[in-house]
Amino acid sequence: MHLDAKIPGGPLADKWDKHKFELKLINPANKRKFEVIVVGTGLAGGAAAASLAELGYNVKSFCIQDTPRRAHSIAAQGGINASKNYQNDGDSVWRLFYDTIKGGDFRAREGNVYRLAQVSGNIIDQCVAQGVPFAREYGGLLANRSFGGAQVSRTFYARGQTGQQLLLGAYSALSRQIAAGKVQMFSRREMMDLVLVNGQARGLVVRNLVTGEIERHGADAVVLCTGGYANAFFLSTNAMACNVTANYRAYQKGALFANPCFTQIHPTCIPVHGTYQSKLTLMSESLRNDGRVWVPQTVGDKRSPDQIPESDRDYFLERKYPSFGNLVPRDVASRNAKEQCDLGKGAGETGLAVYLDFRDAISRDGKDMIGQKYGNLFQMYEKITADNPYEKPMMIYPAVHYTMGGLWVDYNLMSTIPGLFVLGEANFSDHGANRLGASALMQGLADGYFVIPYTIGGYFAGTQLPKITTSQSEFTSAARTVSDRTQRLLSINGKRTVDDFHRELGGILWEYCGMARNDEGLTKARTLIQSLRSEFWENVKVPGVDMDLNQSLERAGRVADFLEFGELMVIDALARRESCGGHFNEGFQTEENEALRDDDNFCHVAAWEYAGEGKDPQFHKEPLVFENVKLTQRSYK
Amino acid sequence: MTKTINLTLKVWRQQSATIKGGFETYHASNISTDMSFLEMLDVVNEQLTLDCREPIAFDHDCREGICGQCGSVINGRPHGPEKGTTLCQLHMRHFNDGDTIAIEPFRAKAFKVLKDLVVDRSALDKIIQAGGYVSVNTGGTPDANAIPVPKEIAEKAMDAAACIGCGACVASCPNASAMLFVGAKVSQLALLPQGKPEAARRVTFMVQTMDELGFGNCSNERECEAECPKEISITNIARMNREFFKAGLFSSTR
Numbered sequence A: 001m002h003l004d005a006k007i008p009g010g011p012l013a014d015k016w017d018k019h020k021f022e023l024k025l026i027n028p029a030n031k032r033k034f035e036v037i038v039v040g041t042g043l044a045g046g047a048a049a050a051s052l053a054e055l056g057y058n059v060k061s062f063c064i065q066d067t068p069r070r071a072h073s074i075a076a077q078g079g080i081n082a083s084k085n086y087q088n089d090g091d092s093v094w095r096l097f098y099d100t101i102k103g104g105d106f107r108a109r110e111g112n113v114y115r116l117a118q119v120s121g122n123i124i125d126q127c128v129a130q131g132v133p134f135a136r137e138y139g140g141l142l143a144n145r146s147f148g149g150a151q152v153s154r155t156f157y158a159r160g161q162t163g164q165q166l167l168l169g170a171y172s173a174l175s176r177q178i179a180a181g182k183v184q185m186f187s188r189r190e191m192m193d194l195v196l197v198n199g200q201a202r203g204l205v206v207r208n209l210v211t212g213e214i215e216r217h218g219a220d221a222v223v224l225c226t227g228g229y230a231n232a233f234f235l236s237t238n239a240m241a242c243n244v245t246a247n248y249r250a251y252q253k254g255a256l257f258a259n260p261c262f263t264q265i266h267p268t269c270i271p272v273h274g275t276y277q278s279k280l281t282l283m284s285e286s287l288r289n290d291g292r293v294w295v296p297q298t299v300g301d302k303r304s305p306d307q308i309p310e311s312d313r314d315y316f317l318e319r320k321y322p323s324f325g326n327l328v329p330r331d332v333a334s335r336n337a338k339e340q341c342d343l344g345k346g347a348g349e350t351g352l353a354v355y356l357d358f359r360d361a362i363s364r365d366g367k368d369m370i371g372q373k374y375g376n377l378f379q380m381y382e383k384i385t386a387d388n389p390y391e392k393p394m395m396i397y398p399a400v401h402y403t404m405g406g407l408w409v410d411y412n413l414m415s416t417i418p419g420l421f422v423l424g425e426a427n428f429s430d431h432g433a434n435r436l437g438a439s440a441l442m443q444g445l446a447d448g449y450f451v452i453p454y455t456i457g458g459y460f461a462g463t464q465l466p467k468i469t470t471s472q473s474e475f476t477s478a479a480r481t482v483s484d485r486t487q488r489l490l491s492i493n494g495k496r497t498v499d500d501f502h503r504e505l506g507g508i509l510w511e512y513c514g515m516a517r518n519d520e521g522l523t524k525a526r527t528l529i530q531s532l533r534s535e536f537w538e539n540v541k542v543p544g545v546d547m548d549l550n551q552s553l554e555r556a557g558r559v560a561d562f563l564e565f566g567e568l569m570v571i572d573a574l575a576r577r578e579s580c581g582g583h584f585n586e587g588f589q590t591e592e593n594e595a596l597r598d599d600d601n602f603c604h605v606a607a608w609e610y611a612g613e614g615k616d617p618q619f620h621k622e623p624l625v626f627e628n629v630k631l632t633q634r635s636y637k
Numbered sequence B: 001m002t003k004t005i006n007l008t009l010k011v012w013r014q015q016s017a018t019i020k021g022g023f024e025t026y027h028a029s030n031i032s033t034d035m036s037f038l039e040m041l042d043v044v045n046e047q048l049t050l051d052c053r054e055p056i057a058f059d060h061d062c063r064e065g066i067c068g069q070c071g072s073v074i075n076g077r078p079h080g081p082e083k084g085t086t087l088c089q090l091h092m093r094h095f096n097d098g099d100t101i102a103i104e105p106f107r108a109k110a111f112k113v114l115k116d117l118v119v120d121r122s123a124l125d126k127i128i129q130a131g132g133y134v135s136v137n138t139g140g141t142p143d144a145n146a147i148p149v150p151k152e153i154a155e156k157a158m159d160a161a162a163c164i165g166c167g168a169c170v171a172s173c174p175n176a177s178a179m180l181f182v183g184a185k186v187s188q189l190a191l192l193p194q195g196k197p198e199a200a201r202r203v204t205f206m207v208q209t210m211d212e213l214g215f216g217n218c219s220n221e222r223e224c225e226a227e228c229p230k231e232i233s234i235t236n237i238a239r240m241n242r243e244f245f246k247a248g249l250f251s252s253t254r
């Protein structure tokens, strides 16, 4: 298979304009003849569904939650980047592009990332027009803050609830289109399969999560905006319903899966404190603007942090990376925290934590000022840990947070299945091997508001789409496969719960395919996952029945897919014989323990093709071509 | 400090919207006080599953207090006893060894129970669809800094916009009114210059829809404000009433 990314030719800065001009248009009156399915109502899906409906397309929108307003995007805290240069500090489209490419450790496409930087400003304009209450200065203009991996202040925010406010903006636009009759909303539905007719994506089989009914929905194109797969690790900062099912079904139907081993471990999360724990809580990266990260100088120093004098503290990020300090990118910050804890310098009962200290910021700016910036985060921290960060440094540890890998898409955001588009965290396109803070919100909204409305028209204008009905055989057989699988899960009646399996899988992935990996561990992980998977299908216990609201059954289906997908992550990690960004193989590191890329052999996207049950997936390669930036060893010193 | 406690739970079980429900008693043993309330329910559910009984259905997703999907009535109080806290952020350290805890779904005419603690809150979406937005299409918007907003106004709008749409205000209100929820959205957009052109239509249609969907009236009980996990202030209801009054006086919408 030849992977054609369809990056337009010409100078980088002109590619998108040129492409938009070259894309064929659909006349306004004809748009209403097309039906589009959008799965997911996060930033990507909400923005896409609303924008497509505004253009005149008939949209069917699906989500798992009881309302589109609750998609996982709601939890994003820190902010969204845009190269507005409102601060006059030297920002530009080029700088945002460059920071993102470099932050991704040179494993993303220049063309896509440049477009992202280009439309970033439009996103802020759009959101402000919708009434998103971004933080402002006294003069009434928008405020900014800095985020990791950048030396300019380009992050827009709404207290610590940026994702919530952006999502509610998209949700309001979506609600307007629902009221206008242009979007049909299907909440509490889970996509169980993708339906192809003549090789084109033409519909879905979904389960109604209230009644258990299996429903069929047809359309002219399908847009997946189903988020990331961080929950493969069981413990992550993602919402509980985040899953890989939709993506994995598409993969099984022929869409290639790109860079599945590129996962992001976020440095500032509340540490694990018990085996019952169901998820981890992120403390926004914005805290690193004012909080200083440290551990005790000496191994085994168990004094309480206020008893440890300045001279006995090691501000290891400031020491090792003087120019970026506490604002190094996430992968670097996480790995360094792990390194300190591995040395035995970790804080707290478990020793798996480092301090994030606001003492100096509070004495510099006052408690009020710090409270204004981070009040709700401090409050959340206190609710969970019963410690007050105004008085005692926070304890933090890295946790799985985001997944850069995803379904392979071309410049039009179309997968290798014609008519199947993939947006937001669900695709792989813009963040390379490591995502910079405040850029997922940017990408989700860029894809949904400003890319898909153009590229889907190009697809429709150039494609023959025969009439279909949902009673035809392709739908019938997909629906049967879904019911069979449900029955199978319910009939095993074994001895272990779904969560029990999920927790074990998460443990394996965290141990062997987490912050640091090596060949031996990865090889072992593969076997462990295989045997866990076979045990699952013999020994899982799923109570209840199919025609009912059955949350155990929902989880069982998702975990079954994670058990397959987890192996794909490991396979990809083993195949990438280098370290880059979030993929750190201990066998490939510099003398200073930084990731050591191999640009000669691995400057590519690894895209995997499903080869059937029990068979190894087939590897395909999209070489990455850098015409505008020079590949360098990433340095944040 | 971590310790463990034992609890007796009286949980509302209801097979479906049409089948009558009732309380059942369960024991939750060795519950770490560091657990969240939902993690405690997870533990109970794991045991129920192993005992071949159906686990308790409850809604949740983010478990960070932001998505608004969780929420049950705990000992008579939506989201439980802690002020300004969603159920997922309520930790077991606020309970004592030996406590009996009653857990029921949010109840309101407009919220149908779907199963156990899971309710249908789609009526709240319908209210937003009636006008909880600024009518702008994607593209063609002015530069973000072309619309200055005084900081104080932006902060007030943000206070109102913090609503997570959980419906606890409705569940806590003796009249099952949605005034706090609606007031929050109306206020956010009425405060901001972007929302002003449609202010009259918005408040008129949203209030009308709220009435049609079977939510009750506000009789100033202030229960909503006391139970709201995001501490949305009832000044938003007052602002909505003013907006509603203005709309009636000056607009041709009605």
Ligand SMILES: Cc1cc2nc3c(=O)[nH]c(=O)nc-3n(C[C@H](O)[C@H](O)[C@H](O)COP(=O)(O)OP(=O)(O)OC[C@H]3O[C@@H](n4cnc5c(N)ncnc54)[C@H](O)[C@@H]3O)c2cc1C
Pocket (backbone or CB within 6 Å): A039, A040, A041, A042, A043, A044, A045, A062, A063, A064, A065, A071, A072, A073, A074, A075, A076, A077, A078, A079, A080, A162, A163, A189, A190, A191, A192, A225, A226, A227, A228, A237, A238, A239, A242, A243, A245, A246, A282, A401, A402, A423, A424, A425, A426, A437, A438, A439, A440, A441, A442, A444
């Ligand atoms: C705690 C936290 C904080 C973050 N903070 C920031 C930040 O400050 N800045 C930033 O840029 N990024 C941040 N991120 C990352 C960012 O929030 C996400 O990457 C982004 O919101 C993903 O948006 P999305 O639209 O792609 O998917 P999501 O918001 O995850 O939405 C997925 C949608 O798909 C639906 N769905 C999924 N599977 C199915 C299925 N099988 N059937 C039907 N529907 C399905 C879901 O119901 C949901 O509606 C944060 C992430 C976390 C976890």
Ligand code: SF4
Pocket (backbone or CB within 6 Å): B162, B163, B164, B165, B166, B167, B168, B169, B170, B180, B181, B184, B224, B227, B228, B229, B230, B231, B232
């Ligand atoms: S006003 Fe408060 S209680 Fe009511 S829905 Fe909003 S957050 Fe929930």
Ligand code: FES
Pocket (backbone or CB within 6 Å): B059, B060, B061, B062, B063, B064, B065, B066, B067, B068, B069, B070, B071, B086, B087, B088, B089
């Ligand atoms: S689960 Fe999201 S607010 Fe409680």
